[in-house]
Amino acid sequence: MGFRLAAQSAGEYELKAAFLYKFASFVEWPDALSNGPLCIGVLGQDPFGPALDGVVKGKSYQGRAFEIRRFKPGQESSKCQILFIGALEPKKLREVLSRLQGAAVLTVGDVPGFCESGGMVDLGLSGNKVQLEINVEAAEKAGLHLNSRLLSLAKIVRAAPEGGR
């Protein structure tokens, strides 16, 4: 008779780890023909614990295995395809993002105003669910092509002008 209807629940960063993994199939990188591993990087404080390694374990996308790498701010992280930027001060965040400008890295974060600071995908929460925000312009500048299905599920935002509020 009865059956379940409701949404699922999960720990916040278990869920966000799943998003990072999922993005691989919705983004085309300029190096699409490469068959090296797909790197998901975490810059700064790592909120995922074992969740991120867990979600990609044994998984591959188009024949490319996943590789999880962790960076300190200031370390060279532009070789990753997807980079999660942990909580940083706004000034530090802009610094990191501007250093990555032009690199084919999908930058992902969840601090308020992440996209306005020049980040590409914001995984902030709205209520108790993830609300995707995407800065398409930043992604295009980096030569990334975002799948329209991904865009259709996200709120499209623009970066604030340099030096803006």
Next chain:
Amino acid sequence: MFRCVGVLVLATVTAWGQAGLGDASLEQLLNVEVTSVSKKEQRLSRTAAAVFVIGHEDIRRSGAQNLPDVLRMAPGVEVAQIDANAWAITIRGFDSRFSNKVLVLVDGRSVYNTGFSGVYWDQLDMPLEDIERIEVIRGPGATVWGANAVNGVIDIITKSSKATQGGLASASVSSDPDSQDMLRYGGRVASGTGAYRAFAKYSRTADANLPSGASGFDGWSRIHGGFRSDWDLSPRDSLTVQGDLFSNRGSQTRLQWFYPAPNDPPFAQTWAAAGGNLLSRWNHTSAGGSDMSLQAYYDTYRRDDLGLPESEKTFDLDYRQHIAAGSRHDIVFGAGYRISNTIVPPGYQISLTPANRTDSLYNTFIQDEIRVADRLWLTLGTKVEHNAYTGFEYEPSARLAWAPTERQTFWAAASRAIRQPSREEIGVIAEVLDYPIGPYTMLETRVLGNPRFHSEELRDYEIGYRTQWTKNVSLDVTGFLSFYRHLGTVEPQSPIVQAGPAGIVVIVPVLSDNKGSSTNYGTEIALNWKVSTRWRVEPGYSFLRVNTHLDPASGDTSLITLGGNAPPHTFQVRSLLNLSSRLQWDHTLYWMQKMPNGLTPSYARLDSRIAWKLGESTEISLVGQNLLRPRTVQFGDTFNLLGTPAQRSVFGKITWSF
């Protein structure tokens, strides 16, 4: 997700492992609710009901080889093995082979049989490896689940086929010698939008050894096959199609008569059951976060048990809609239709009239979870149901949950539930006792169904408290007070004397009636203590007091026996220890006090499991069950079925994934 859409918990797919989340679509991920801590206790914060969730890891580590043994770990669930192939399982009392106040579902399919009111546990022999989790709800769940969800609901949820990709083979063999072999394979189709799995399982259980050295003649074998497939039809639509086929056969030791009679020696008889089911469910998520579910299933089985052939066919259609209305209301409503046909051909000893009967059941329900204040939720709802025997039935409930902090919840609930009459209570003719009392004179006791049998009714009041005390200790306490009316009784009538070719027969008709009532109360406590990163200890305790009463006009003797089938105090403790990342050593100790009716003495049961992981794909385990004594009587005899003791056994198991 732990949104209690249903009564309670319907809603939950707690145990999304991380791999499970990875398999979800982007749309599904956007619909996942974030909980502050991904522990089930936390998700329960809005659930105003007594819920215990058995996860797949709990099942694996229990070492259990069948579903009844898995259910033992939920405090407040009474599981007693009658013989090697029959169990008496209930929640909050009135335990019997046909415990009729607990509703059992497998992936939304009711496995409660309406012919005799109860569950044939031997027919639920799915691979335990396929179970995602089991939600055990103690107390009424009738507002959402409908009739017969009186004392509780056991909801068995299997894994999505997306989570069972690749192959899995397992084989086990015990000292008895019992054996179980299973093969499963899962794959993907249609460029990843569809996934499937199929399995086959064959098991054999040996005859019990009686203390006298004789055989219990209760061995059985079963073969079970099935499949499940899950499809993403669109970003917002998913479809599940699944089915099973099974065939069980075995023997049982029985008496001819239901009550003690001279010259009634035990004899062995074979029994058999075979059946199958096919279920399909479509889920649709709308843009606004509301979702819809449409489910249909067909279920059929034939069974020849205690010399009585029966067959049942059921078709069921169920629709549910869940909407969030504004920021305060979370509403679920639905409607269902079920048509079932049972055939019990007239037998030598037991007949049902009419032999072939088809009944319809219609229902609709609505339930609203209202956020009254910031941390206070009131859930109101009712089911309205129409059954073929008692017409319209109402099953309302009111539930209040208050979570003053993130870590604790107080809740209270008041609800009404009914158990609808079975075909047996309405229309049985059963010769239950027949023996000579003089030359050419027989005394016959004949149980007769009563077309005016009422629904049994429960008005239930519950309170509960759940807390995540510290990071490592959580506690769940429930108290309940239950008032039952119109409980089934059997009433002896004036004897009738008939003269026949073989002499005189004195017939004592015994008529099914509703002259019983009961006031029950009790408590259930479950504690979960993570002693260290390697060691978890889970003690549980339950107390139950059953006070049955009979109408002054009643001559019944059965209700007091049934009411006494419940140990007042039960205690259990599980210990799960990771000796290393490859080696696990787990124990469970159960203690059941003797039953108030003296049917079984108190007993303790100890199970132990040691498991060793060889590389990524192979696990070897050694399990001992009922270790404390060679034989334990858990239930005794039940009418004309003779009980046999549970046997001490040790088995080895190998599981290989590929």
